[in-house]
Amino acid sequence: MVPEINYWAVLLATLSTMVVGAVWYAPKVFGDAWMRLARVERGGSAVAPLVVTLVVSFLSAWVLAGAAYIAWQFYGGSFLWASVATAVFLWVGFTAARLVTHDAFERRPAALTAMNLAHELVTFLVMALIIGAWAPAGV
8 A cells, every 4th residue: 555645735744844943943942952952052054954954854744644644544533633643653653762762872961852852742743733634635
C-alpha cells in the first residue's frame, strides 16, 4: 500500500516549522535562554542552517503525512486525530528518545534538553494539525 499524501499540506506543514521556530527562538520567548544554555553566540550567516531546516522539515512532514495515512487506514476514525496521535508517537519514539540519549552523552543541561524537546513536540503537533486538517482527497 502506498500512502496517499496531500503535498500541499506537507508544504504548508514544512513552512509551519519555520514559523514555530521563529516564534520559539525569538529573544523574548526562549531565544536568549536557548543561546545561553546551548552556548551559541549571535552572528554569522544563518542561510545554511535555514536551508537544512527546510529540507529536514519537508522530510519530517512527508513521513508524518505518510505514517498518519497508514495509521488512519489501520485504525480508522478521524484523520485529524490519526495525524496528531502519529505525531506524538513518532516524537516520543524517535525525536525525544534520540535527543535525550544524544544530550545525555554530550552532558547538555537538562533545561536545554527540555526546551528542545518541547520545541520539537510543538513543531510536530502543528504539522500534524495542518496535515490532519488538510487530508488527502478521498479521506
